[in-house]
Amino acid sequence: GAGVSQSPSNKVTEKGKDVELRCDPISGHTALYWYRQSLGQGLEFLIYFQGNSAPDKSGLPSDRFSAERTGGSVSTLTIQRTQQEDSAVYLCASSLVGTGASTEAFFGQGTRLTVV
C-alpha cells in the first residue's frame, strides 16, 4: 500500500481480555516500530524490528505485551489480560534503514485502545 496501515483504528475491550493490533508497513521497509501514546503524552517506545536482527524489546512494559513480525512484513502487537492502564493510542511506523541513510519513519494513524 501507499502508507503504513493499522487496524483496527479503534478498539474497545473489557478488562482481562486479550487484544491484537495489526500493522502493515510500507512495502520494502525493513524497520518497524511500535510506540504507545497515552492521552496528550509523548511516544513511549515499545519494540523495534530491523531486518533479521533480534528485535529490541526493551520498551515492552510487562510480559503481557508481545509482538511478532512475520516474513519481515506485517506485525502484530498482542496485549494479554488487558488492564485499564493499557488504554492508549498504539502507533506503528516503518522506515528504510541503511548505512549513512537519513531515513524517515512513516507512521500509521494508530489504534486507539480503550479498556473498560
Added chain:
Amino acid sequence: AQTVTQSQPEMSVQEAETVTLSCTYDTSESDYYLFWYKQPPSRQMILVIRQEAYKQQNATENRFSVNFQKAAKSFSLKISDSQLGDAAMYFCAYRTGGTGANSKLTFGKGITLSVRP
C-alpha cells in the same frame, strides 16, 4: 542510551509571528540523525524536517528551519510566519546512524503549540 529532552510542554504564538521550539539530546555517538515530527489532532505523525549530524549547515524546509548546535547537543525548530494549521504537537526525535537493532527512533515528550489568530 540516547535521550531526547523537550522541556517546554506548551507554547503559544501569534499568527504570522515566529516561534522556536527547543530540544536537547544526549549521545556519545558521532553519526546520527535528528528529526522534528508534527502530530495534529488527526494523530497522523508527519515529518517536518530532518538533520544529519555530519552536516554543519542547518536544514530548512520552507517556513521551518532548525538551529543545530552539535557541541551543545541542541536542536531547536523555528517556525516562521506561523499559520493556524501549524497548531499541533511537535516531537523531536533521534536516531543513530548505524544499522541493526540499535538504530531505533527515540522521541522527546513533545510540545503542544497553539496559534492565536
